[in-house]
Structure formats: C-alpha cells, structure tokens
Amino acid sequence: MNGINGAPLLRTTGLSKSFGAVTVLEDAGVELRAGEIHAFLGENGAGKSTLAKLIAGIYRPSAGQIERNGRPVTIHNPREATELGIALIPQEPRTFPDLSAAENIFVGRLPMRSGLVDWKSLYGRAEELLHELGVALDPRQPARSLSVADRQMLELAGALSLNAEILLLDETTASLTPGEVSRLEVILRRLSAAGKSIVFIGHRMEEIFSLCDRATILRDGKIVGERMISETSPEDLLRLMVGREIGEKVVRGSVPTGKPLLEVKGLSQPPLFHDISFSIRRGEIVGLAGLVGAGRTEIACALFGLSQPTAGTILVDGKPAEIRSPRDAMGYGMALAPEDRQKQGAFLPISLWENASLSSLPRLSRRGWLKDSVSRTLTTEWVKRLSVRCREIEQPLHELSGGNQQKVVLAKWLETQPKILLLDEPTRGIDVHAKTEVHRLICELADAGMATLLISSDLPEILALSDRILVLRSGRIVREFDRSEATPEAVIAAAGVSTGLPDKPRSMVA
Amino acid sequence: MISSRIRRLWNAYAPEIVVTILLILAFVISGWREPRFLDAAYLFDRSTLYTEIGLLTLSMTLIIVAGHIDLSVTSIIAFVGAIIATLYSRYGIPFWLLIPLAPVFGGFLGAVNGYFVARRNLPSLVVTLATMALYRGMAQILLGDSSLMTPPDYTGIERVTLPHTYLHTPLVIWITLCLVFAALLHRTVFGRYITVTGVNPEAALYSGVPVAQTLIRLFTLSGAMAGVCSVLLLSRLGVARYDHARGWELDVITAVVLGGTSIFGGRGTIYGSVVAFLLITIVQTGMGVAGVKAEIQVTAIGLLLLLAVLLSRLTTGRK
Numbered sequence: 001m002n003g004i005n006g007a008p009l010l011r012t013t014g015l016s017k018s019f020g021a022v023t024v025l026e027d028a029g030v031e032l033r034a035g036e037i038h039a040f041l042g043e044n045g046a047g048k049s050t051l052a053k054l055i056a057g058i059y060r061p062s063a064g065q066i067e068r069n070g071r072p073v074t075i076h077n078p079r080e081a082t083e084l085g086i087a088l089i090p091q092e093p094r095t096f097p098d099l100s101a102a103e104n105i106f107v108g109r110l111p112m113r114s115g116l117v118d119w120k121s122l123y124g125r126a127e128e129l130l131h132e133l134g135v136a137l138d139p140r141q142p143a144r145s146l147s148v149a150d151r152q153m154l155e156l157a158g159a160l161s162l163n164a165e166i167l168l169l170d171e172t173t174a175s176l177t178p179g180e181v182s183r184l185e186v187i188l189r190r191l192s193a194a195g196k197s198i199v200f201i202g203h204r205m206e207e208i209f210s211l212c213d214r215a216t217i218l219r220d221g222k223i224v225g226e227r228m229i230s231e232t233s234p235e236d237l238l239r240l241m242v243g244r245e246i247g248e249k250v251v252r253g254s255v256p257t258g259k260p261l262l263e264v265k266g267l268s269q270p271p272l273f274h275d276i277s278f279s280i281r282r283g284e285i286v287g288l289a290g291l292v293g294a295g296r297t298e299i300a301c302a303l304f305g306l307s308q309p310t311a312g313t314i315l316v317d318g319k320p321a322e323i324r325s326p327r328d329a330m331g332y333g334m335a336l337a338p339e340d341r342q343k344q345g346a347f348l349p350i351s352l353w354e355n356a357s358l359s360s361l362p363r364l365s366r367r368g369w370l371k372d373s374v375s376r377t378l379t380t381e382w383v384k385r386l387s388v389r390c391r392e393i394e395q396p397l398h399e400l401s402g403g404n405q406q407k408v409v410l411a412k413w414l415e416t417q418p419k420i421l422l423l424d425e426p427t428r429g430i431d432v433h434a435k436t437e438v439h440r441l442i443c444e445l446a447d448a449g450m451a452t453l454l455i456s457s458d459l460p461e462i463l464a465l466s467d468r469i470l471v472l473r474s475g476r477i478v479r480e481f482d483r484s485e486a487t488p489e490a491v492i493a494a495a496g497v498s499t500g501l502p503d504k505p506r507s508m509v510a
Numbered sequence: 511m512i513s514s515r516i517r518r519l520w521n522a523y524a525p526e527i528v529v530t531i532l533l534i535l536a537f538v539i540s541g542w543r544e545p546r547f548l549d550a551a552y553l554f555d556r557s558t559l560y561t562e563i564g565l566l567t568l569s570m571t572l573i574i575v576a577g578h579i580d581l582s583v584t585s586i587i588a589f590v591g592a593i594i595a596t597l598y599s600r601y602g603i604p605f606w607l608l609i610p611l612a613p614v615f616g617g618f619l620g621a622v623n624g625y626f627v628a629r630r631n632l633p634s635l636v637v638t639l640a641t642m643a644l645y646r647g648m649a650q651i652l653l654g655d656s657s658l659m660t661p662p663d664y665t666g667i668e669r670v671t672l673p674h675t676y677l678h679t680p681l682v683i684w685i686t687l688c689l690v691f692a693a694l695l696h697r698t699v700f701g702r703y704i705t706v707t708g709v710n711p712e713a714a715l716y717s718g719v720p721v722a723q724t725l726i727r728l729f730t731l732s733g734a735m736a737g738v739c740s741v742l743l744l745s746r747l748g749v750a751r752y753d754h755a756r757g758w759e760l761d762v763i764t765a766v767v768l769g770g771t772s773i774f775g776g777r778g779t780i781y782g783s784v785v786a787f788l789l790i791t792i793v794q795t796g797m798g799v800a801g802v803k804a805e806i807q808v809t810a811i812g813l814l815l816l817l818a819v820l821l822s823r824l825t826t827g828r829k
Contacts, residue, residue, distance in 0.1 A: 306716070326718040336716065344716040347709045349776060358706060359717045365699045412717065 008033045009197045010055065010086070010166055015064035017050050022402070025050045025221045028064070032166055032197040037188060039208045039229075040201045042218035042241055043459060048201050051218070052168045055199075056088035057081035087159030091171040093151035095143040102126030102139035104151075105158045129157040133187055149180035156187070167191065168199040173207060174293060185211050203291060204496065205234040217241055235489065242459055242488040252443060255467050255483065256283040259318065261451040262420050264303070267312030272298040273475035276312070280420070280451040285442065287466030288455045290495050295475040296455045297339050300422045303453075304336040305329040316420070330359070333419035337409055337426055339455070341402070345409040348398035352390060353379035355397050355408050360415040382411035387437060403434025410441070421445065424455045439465060459488050471495050525770025526782040528821045532814070533789040540796030547796060558746065560791045561680035562587070562739040562755065564784075566762040567769075568691040569735040571783040574766050575695065576728055577708035577775025578634035582623060583762070584755040585645035586736035587743060590615045592649040594740070595658035595750030605661045613737035619645060620733015624726035634729075642759070650752035657749035664745055680742050692780035704728060708775030765790055768815050789814070 008031040015028040025047040032038055032055075040048035053059045055066065057075035065072055068084050075081050078088070095104050102122050103110065111118040111125065126139035135153045143151060152172055159167055169188075173181045188211060192198050200212055208215060209229060217225045217240040225240045260279035267276040273295035280286045288296050302309045305323040314321045316332045323329045326336070338344035347355050357364050357375035364375045379393050386407040390400055397405055406426065413421070423442065427435040442465055446452055456462045462469060469486050471479040471494040479494040520527060541548045566583050573580045590612050597603045619641070626637040677685075695701040703724045707714045715721050743754055769786030771778025790811060797807045 325720075326716065327720060330718045338716050343710070344713050347706055347713055350705070350709060354702070354706075358702070358719065361699045361702060368698050368700060370697055370699060370702060416718075 009069065011067040011070075012051075012055065013065050013067070015051065015054055015066070016062050017047075017054060017059055018062045020401075023062075023221055025054070025218075028218075028223050030216050030223070030226075032199060034165070034195045034197050035192055036214060037192050037198045037200055037212045039212040039215040040199060040218065041208065041215050041237060043457065046218040046241070047221040048218050049170055050221075052088060052170050052199060052201060055081070055166070056086055056168055058088065082162050082164070085163060085165040086168070087155075087162065087164035087166070088168040088170060089152060089155045089159065089172055091174050093148065093155045095146075095151045095154060097142065097144035099143060100139060101130075101137060101141050101143055101146065101150075101154055104143050104154045105129060105139075105161060107158070125161070126157070129161055132160070133157060134190070135187075147180070149176050149184070152176075152184075153187075160191075164196075166197045166199070168201070170201050171203075172200075173202055173204065174291075181207065205237065208237070209234065238489050238492060242492065252285070252446070252465070252467065252483075256281045258282050260315075261317060262303075262453075263315040263318075265313045265315070267299070267302060267309050267314070269298065269302055269307065269309040271475065273302075273472075276477060278470055278477065278480075280453060282419075282451055283446050283449050284467050285446050285452040285454055285465050287462040287469040288453060288472060289459070289462050289469055289491050290472030294472040294495070296472055297424055298475075299472075300336060300338075300424050300453065300455060303329065304334060304422060306336075330416060330418075333417075334422060335359075335413035335416055335418035335420070336422040337406075337413055337424060339424040339428070341406055341409055341428075345412075346397055346405050349396050351394050351396055352383070352388075352400075352408055353393040356382060356393075356411045356415060359412050363416075378415060379411065382415065386411055386441065401430075401434075403430035403438075406430055406434070406438065410438070414445075419449075419451060421450050421452045422455075423452060425457065426454070427456070427458065427461060435461075459491060463488060463491070523770075523779070523782075524821075525818065526779060526785065528818050529769055529782060529785045529789055532818060533785050533792065536789055536792045536796065540792060540799075544796065544799045547799065555678070556795050558678050558680050560787075561684050562743055563758055563761050563765070564684050564787050564791075565687060565735055565739050565742075566758070567765045567783050567787045568687055568780060569732045570762045570766050571769070571771055571778055571780055572691065572695055572701075572704055572728055573634075573732055574763070574771050574773060575708045575775060575778040576704045576725065577711065578627065578725070578728075579638060579763070580620075580623065580634065580729060580732045581638040581759050582619070582641040582645055583732060583736040583739075584758045585642045585649070586616050586619045586733050587740045587755040588649040588750075588752055589619065589645040589652075590737045590740040591744050591750040591754055592652040592658070592752060594744065595660055596652050598660065599658055605664055609664075609741050612741045613734040616737020616740065617730045617734035620736070621726060621730040623733065624729030627729060628722035628725035646752065646756070653750060653752045655752075657751045659749055660744045662748070680746075683738075683742075688780065688784050695778075695780055700724065700727070705776060708772075708777070710776075761790070764811065764815060768818050786818075 010032040011030070013029045015025065016023065017025040028047070028051050030051070040051060042048045050059065054061050057078045057080055060076065066075060067073065073084060075084065081087070096107065099107065105126050106122060111121045123139050130137050130139060130153070133153060133156060135150070137146070137150055137153065143154065146154070156167070173184065176184065185207070188198055188200070200208070202208060212229050215227050215229055215232070215237060216223055217227070217237060219241060227237065258281050261282045263279040265277050268274050276299055278286065288299070290296050298307070301307050303314060303323070305325045305328050308324070314323060321332045323332065329336070342348070347358070353376050356379040361370070364371050364378070376393060383390065383393060388400070388404050388407045388411070390404060397408060400408065410426070426442070427438050430438070439461070442452060442454070454462065454465055463486055467483055469481040469491060470477050471481070471491060473494070473496045481491065546552050570580060570583070593615055594608045594612060597608055598605050623634070623637055623641055626632045627634045695704065703714070703719050706717070706719060707721050707724060711721060739755070744750055747754070765787040766778070766783050767773055768790065769778070769782030769784070771783060793810060793814065794807050797810065
C-alpha cells in the first residue's frame with residue numbers, strides 16, 4: 001500500500017550525519033510505506049535514533065536527501081517536519097508536568113476564542129483524540145500524575161491532532177511494563193491499519209516479531225540489511241546487528257586466579273538494582289552487560305559512594321569497606337571513569353593538567369598549598385604514556401577531541417594510583433583509533449594487577465576485554481558467562497533481547 | 511611568536527586587561543580634570559570610605575567563581591554590628607574582647623548559608639536572599655530604629671596611619687587580604703576546588719572533590735569577612751544601626767563581575783576584582799570631586815559594566 005503516485009510516503013537516499021569528525025550515520029537509504037510498521041534495529045550507537053531524528057528534523061543531515069511523497073524536501077527543524085506530517089515520539093515524553101493532559105496535547109496551539117483559551121473545545125477535542133486511541137484518561141488531569149506510558153499517549157495524541165502520517169517511536173517501549181507494551185501494540189496496529197506509516201525503534205525481538213512488518217538493520221552507522229519480518233528469524237536479525245568480527249583483537253593473558261580484591265554481596269538499592277553479588281580478582285576484567293536502564297551505571301555509582309545502597313556489603317581485600325562518598329571510595333583505591341564524560345568527567349574550560357591532577361590534589365599539595373610544577377610534570381608523563389594528542393598541557397580541555405578528552409579523564413584517575421577501576425562506557429563516542437588505544441590500556445592495567453569492572457553497551461568490546469561477563473536485566477544479575485562460553489547471541493539474549501530461547505539459570509558467582 | 515603569546519594572554523585574561531586599561535584611563539582623566547586627585551594623601555584618605563566594599567569584593571569573588579552568590583553579607587555586617595554594640599552597651603562586655611569575636615559571629619551566620627546551600631542543595635540565590643532579610647530583620651529587632659553608640663576610643667581607627675606613610679589601617683588590612691585571597695584562590699587546594707566546583711559541580715563530585723565541605727567553608731569565610739567589615743564600619747561611624755551597609759551587596763557584585771569573574775562560575779581572578787573595585791572607586795570619587803550628581807555616577811557605573819563585558823567578550827568570542 002503506497003501513497004500518492006505509488007511512491008512511498010517517505011524515502012531517504014544517501015542520508016549521512018557527522019558531528020565534527022565523528023560520522024554517526026552514513027549513506028542511509030530507507031523507504032517508509034503507508035500502512036506498514038517498520039523497525040529500525042541496531043545496537044546502541046548503531047545510528048538508528050540518528051536516522052529517526054534526521055527524518056523528524058531534529059538533526060540536519062550532513063549529506064543526502066529526503067523525499068516526501070516523491071518530492072524532495074528539506075527539513076530544517078521539527079516544526080517543518082510536523083508540517084510535512086512527520087512526528088517523533090521520544091522515549092522520555094516531553095511533558096509539562098503542571099499542565100493538564102489536554103494542554104499537553106495541544107501545547108503551543110491551544111484553541112482560542114476572542115483572545116482567551118477555549119477550554120471547552122480544548123477538553124472536548126482532547127477527549128476525542130484519547131478516545132480514538134482507546135486510552136481511558138481524563139484530559140483535565142495534570143500530566144504530573146500520569147505514568148510514562150500515558151504521557152507517551154499524550155505525545156501520540158498530539159501527533160495525531162496534527163494529522164501526522166509518519167510516526168517515529170524512538171525506544172518508546174524501553175520504560176514500559178509488559179501490559180503497557182501490549183496496549184501500545186494494539187494502538188499502533190490500529191494506526192497502521194488506518195494508513196499511517198510507523199517506525200518502531202526497539203531492542204526486544206518479541207516486540208519486533210509480534211508488531212512489525214519490515215526491519216532495517218543498522219550497525220556502526222550503516223544500514224547492513226533490510227528484511228521482511230515474515231521471512232526472517234530473530235537469529236538472523238541478531239547476526240546482522242552484531243555481525244562484525246571484533247575489529248582489534250586484544251590479547252588477554254591467562255585468567256587470574258588469586259583472592260578477590262573487590263567483593264560485593266547482596267547490594268540492593270530498590271528500584272534501581274537488587275541483590276547484586278559478584279567479585280573481581282586482582283588483574284581481572286569483569287564485564288557488566290545489559291540494556292541501557294538495566295542498572296549498570298547505578299551499581300557503579302553505588303560502589304563509588306555517589307549513592308547509598310539500602311542493603312548489602314562491599315569488601316575490599318577481604319575487609320568490609322564503609323563507602324559514603326567518592327572520597328571514601330578513593331581511600332579504598334577505587335576510581336570511576338563515569339558514563340557521561342562531558343557532564344561528569346571533564347572540566348572543559350580549564351587546562352589539561354588541572355583536569356588530570358584534580359583527583360590527586362591531596363597528594364599533589366603540601367598543607368593545602370598546590371604543587372603545580374609536580375602536577376604539570378606528572379600530567380606530561382601521562383600525556384606521553386596515553387598518547388594524548390594535544391599541543392601542550394596548558395591547553396583547555398575543550399580543544400581536544402572526544403577520545404583525547406576521555407584519555408585525560410582516565411589520566412586523572414590513573415594519577416590517583418587506584419587498585420580497582422570502575423569504567424562506565426569508557427569508549428562511548430570516541431573514534432576507532434582512540435578506542436583501540438583505550439582497549440590496549442585497559443589490558444595493560446589489568447596485566448599489571450588492576451581489578452577492573454567494565455560497563456559497556458558495546459558488545460564486541462565487552463566480549464573482547466572481559467575475563468567474565470555479568471549480565472544485568474531489570475536491576476538483577478541474570479547470568480554469568482566465562483570468557484569461553486560468551487557469545488554475542490547468548491549475551492544479548494540474557495540481557496533481555498529475547499530470541500525465544502529460555503534463559504538458563506544464573507551460574508554460581510564466586 | 512610574540513603576537514601569538516599576546517593573543518593567548520588576551521584569550522585567557524581579556525576582562526582583566528580591559529579593566530586595567532579602563533582604570534589607567536580613569537586615573538589619567540580624573541587627574542587631569544582635578545589635580546587634587548594626584549595627591550596621594552587625599553586619595554588614601556578618601557579610600558577609607560570604600561574599604562568595606564573592597565573587602566567584600568574579595569570574598570564575593572571566591573563565592574561567584576564557585577558558581578554561587580551571597581547576598582546576605584551586608585545584612586551580616588548590620589547584624590554582627592548590632593550584636594557587638596548590644597553586648598557592649600547593655601551587658602558591659604569590653605569592646606576589645608568583642609572585636610575578635612566579630613568574624614566568629616559573622617562566620618557562624620555564613621555557615622548557616624553554607625549549610626542550606628551545600629547540605630540541603632538549595633540555590634544560594636534563594637538562601638542568601640532569605641537570610642539577607644532574616645539577618646537584617648534580627649538586627650532591627652535588637653536595635654529598633656535607634657543608633658547604639660560604640661566606645662569613642664575605638665572610633666576613628668581608620669584615621670590611624672602606618673608610620674611615615676599615608677596608609678590608613680583599613681587600607682593596610684585590605685592590601686594584606688588582597689594578597690591572602692589571591693593566594694587562596696590561585697595557589698591552594700581550596701582555591702582549585704572552588705574553581706572546579708564553579709566549572710562543573712557534578713564532575714567535581716565525581717572526581718572526589720569534597721564539594722559540600724568546600725562550599726560550607728566558603729560561605730563561612732564570606733560571613734567572617736562581613737564580620738571584619740562590621741568592626742571597621744562601627745569604628746568609622748561610631749554607631750551601630752540596623753540599616754548599615756544596606757544595598758552594598760550590589761556594588762560588590764558589580765565590582766566582581768566587572769573584573770571578569772563569570773557570573774556562572776568557574777572563572778575569575780582576585781586581580782580582576784581588585785582592579786575593577788579601584789576603577790569603580792576612582793570613577794565615583796573622580797565624579798564626586800568634579801561635582802557630578804550621584805544619579806549620573808550610578809548611570810556611568812552601569813554603562814561601564816556593559817562596556818567592559820562587551821569589550822572582553824566581542825574580541826575573544828567567549829560564551
């Protein structure tokens with residue numbers, strides 16, 4: 001079923017997007033057809049959200065073309081996308097908590113009568129739209145009191161009120177309960193039957209297979225395949241998603257066997273994570289895999305004293321550790337390279353050496369007076385050792401590329417001479433070359449005795465570096481893999497991207 | 511080579527360079543219009559009128575570099591003054607004993623601000639707006655609308671000069687503290703923690719910087735400085751009143767911002783604040799001497815601030 005002239009409702013050709021030197025999407029061509037539910041599939045960072053955001057006018061393409069009903073169009077901003085009948089429903093709905101449901105649906109275009117808001121017509125129309133969607137919801141209710149799922153419905157209703165023909169749902173089901181997911185599926189099927197074109201971005205195979213007609217699979221910013229769902233299998237799609245050979249083989253030495261350096265027993269912090277137990281030996285790299293939102297970052301933060309777990313114990317070198325602040329954690333030889341480098345790791349306007357020395361200042365000072373010359377010397381050494389590409393160490397950090405910024409953040413922590421390294425997405429958003437260097441560094445450190453917890457959404461990275469892999473799902477460790485038994489398909493399946501295979505029970509934790 | 515070094519210096523310190531040039535200009539123009547202005551004795555004599563603002567500028571620089579604000583300092587001056595005068599005249603506690611207690615009282619009142627900002631995570635603008643009213647109100651409860659005399663032998667210490675110089679006591683205190691604060695901000699771990707907290711408080715926390723402790727110490731210091739100012743003001747005026755120093759906080763913030771400290775935190779120097787404070791003082795004094803009306807003076811300061819900020823931003827493209 002197609003739109004006017006038999007052309008698809010929307011077609012992209014050669015669509016590319018780069019941020020600075022980093023290309024996140026390259027030469028993407030897709031066709032969105034009326035009455036079809038089309039899945040964009042891929043790992044985190046594969047480029048599926050980028051593609052959706054280009055179509056919805058949130059990003060502007062670096063190259064390539066978009067055709068709407070066979071006519072080339074340029075979409076400068078979301079408003080123009082709206083005028084073209086394109087709407088994006090984000091994972092986190094953009095609602096104004098203090099406005100009513102109806103006001104949120106019609107935000108920015110409330111029906112007016114002689115200069116005043118026409119409340120009667122507002123609530124009437126909102127009620128109609130919600131009824132059309134089959135959602136039982138009082139339009140007068142403030143959005144604050146609504147669940148995420150209901151707030152997504154407000155977004156959807158808003159898009160429908162604008163006569164959107166193309167609906168892009170960006171990981172909309174990620175934060176929904178199973179019941180809410182099936183309600184959404186019913187609604188989407190009805191909309192699709194009414195001739196809308198729906199793009200569904202998600203991870204969960206069961207949703208893809210019960211809902212979608214067609215799938216476009218992306219990997220590393222490129223489209224690697226298109227499949228009709230009726231003619232494919234979950235295994236086939238997973239292979240396409242993960243497919244690549246792990247680019248750079250890092251050689252890990254023999255698996256360490258000594259006593260555990262870090263032991264975590266029954267750590268809980270509801271609702272983020274429950275009953276987390278694991279241990280890391282000296283020289284061991286333990287990977288923590290799982291979907292975004294499974295609780296990986298939260299566990300690292302709790303270990304590092306940034307939040308307080310409600311139950312459980314942490315032992316360092318066999319002795320219980322009292323960790324109430326990052327300071328305490330540092331006292332036990334821990335270091336955390338956080339997930340969001342720009343927000344949590346980097347001080348962009350100040351110099352390289354001020355960044356790199358910050359966490360070691362108690363050591364790099366005497367009675368509170370800074371020993372800046374020592375800091376500068378040390379930073380120079382780290383810059384050399386990590387091959388940070390910079391003009392000089394006086395340079396402000398923002399002048400460096402993402403990968404080099406990350407190396408400076410790592411240098412900041414390595415200067416503290418840690419024994420336990422918590423790495424949260426250490427190579428996110430950095431180029432391939434820097435990534436290889438960071439991988440090599442992680443292995444070198446482990447060989448020198450560092451106990452490392454590696455959190456990463458990059459599956460090949462986790463598989464290449466980890467001696468053991470823990471898989472987290474909804475805040476619980478559901479599986480543990482040895483290096484030898486970990487395959488991409490098995491880890492993905494355990495993480496909750498179900499392939500239809502039953503989960504094996506979690507193996508024993510040392 | 512040289513031009514690239516100048517370029518770099520300019521990129522890093524444009525606001526400081528701009529206010530320095532403005533200060534030299536203001537000095538030359540004022541001296542040319544009014545020769546008395548080049549008389550050191552006259553200049554230093556006038557300077558005592560502004561010492562308290564000069565002192566508060568120093569601690570306010572630290573506060574603003576940390577990404578915060580302290581509006582309550584001038585109310586702390588009045589409140590501490592009221593406490594001291596009351597203890598002296600109603601309870602007969604010797605005045606010399608109360609002088610060293612002034613920074614302690616002030617520090618305590620500042621620590622209250624620090625507690626709410628650091629431990630309760632309230633915005634400092636709101637906290638100090640509240641305590642600005644609270645402390646001023648408590649000063650008025652103590653004193654009512656009347657003035658309380660302080661002992662005559664402590665009045666006028668600001669007129670005492672260092673032997674063989676024109677330097678009055680408050681000026682000596684101010685110069686000393688300028689050096690102390692410059693060292694504190696630029697040479698100590700505390701100062702570095704203040705700066706990085708202003709640059710990115712979340713990253714500071716993640717980097718193991720004791721953010722809360724730093725902020726509490728900082729607000730305590732700010733209050734203690736207000737306590738010192740309180741003693742100087744009592745000595746200069748000879749009476750305690752609840753409305754002392756009212757409105758000065760805005761002059762203080764003006765000087766700090768004019769000196770190139772980012773109002774969003776993370777960037778600033780004591781040098782810039784000191785020069786900007788001198789610039790404002792000279793512009794006001796110069797205009798006063800030249801018989802310019804007060805309202806014109808205020809207008810000129812406003813224009814000066816806009817001009818300085820624009821000049822340093824236009825050329826560096828700093829956000």
